Ligand SMILES: Nc1nc2c(ncn2[C@@H]2O[C@H](COP(=O)(O)OP(=O)(O)OP(=O)(O)O)[C@@H](O)[C@H]2O)c(=O)[nH]1
Ligand SMILES: [Mg+2]
């Protein structure tokens with residue numbers, strides 16, 4: 515469980531992208547978290563709430579948009595998915611597939627109250 | 629109300645450092661593996677067998693990652709190879725920064741093969757690039773054939789799967805064919821080895837594979 519250090523990384527990246535004087539006015543941080551990114555959304559929200567209390571981001575909310583696991587099947591030439599995180603195409607049963615989304619974690623944007 | 633677009637990966641800092649480290653490995657022709665597994669699967673044991681077999685052929689160095697103690701480094705030191713212990717003090721995985729610091733104590737010019745033994749944990753190390761050439765995942769037969777399905781991220785991000793403790797197959801409820809089928813369903817590109825550190829079975833084949841990857 516490394517959600518605590520992930521939460522710290524998020525604050526660091528936000529600080530690099532927002533002018534110092536606006537830290538206190540950040541309303542919301544929007545994240546995209548893949549279904550199979552290995553991060554537990556609830557636990558990340560909890561950790562963020564714990565560490566933000568000592569920072570300028572005291573009043574910042576974190577919003578997490580979950581990103582589905584999507585594969586591209588080279589045989590069917592189409593996008594497919596499954597809820598197990600496996601590389602098997604649900605249509606043809608083959609494994610000649612590429613992961614399109616669902617394993618990353620990204621900071622998309624922040625909303626600043628000005 | 630204003631929106632500031634960021635669009636950056638959360639672990640991008642780690643990834644940047646990792647790619648710097650990777651360049652350093654490339655320049656020095658050092659082949660690097662990051663060994664991951666749950667606690668006790670046999671990471672250090674395989675490392676010991678591997679060093680025994682290879683230390684007269686190539687120069688090897690080791691970075692040991694543990695939550696506490698330098699017990700694993702002490703085990704490896706007995707084989708007289710350079711070893712640096714990283715203690716994470718509770719941290720559940722190694723990060724590129726820790727490896728970068730550890731490298732201050734290793735002269736890579738000499739080293740053809742560097743092994744990083746990660747903290748025993750089948751979840752967290754998956755997302756952290758350490759600059760390695762590839763991740764080697766060790767799963768022991770006592771852990772059960774369903775583990776690939778339960779911990780997919782680690783199997784997605786690894787290139788090699790070593791199924792260890794095959795000497796125990798007669799005593800445990802683990803069908804090795806099912807285990808492989810499950811692992812390959814998560815990641816069809818996995819190269820699979822089967823080993824026993826007790827009998828030495830499979831170690832030779834694994835070591836040959838390593839030698840095939842060494843750059844001189
Ligand atoms: N029977 C059997 N036991 C093994 C084998 N490999 C390792 N062991 C035993 O499994 C236990 C754990 O092995 P380690 O090599 O310490 O495992 P590890 O993955 O390095 O453990 P951590 O670093 O603590 O996560 C030890 O008691 C080993 O002797 C094997 O192939 N067969
Ligand atoms: Mg060990």
Ligand SMILES: [Zn+2]
Pocket residue numbers: 587588589590591603604605606607608
């Ligand atoms: Zn298909």
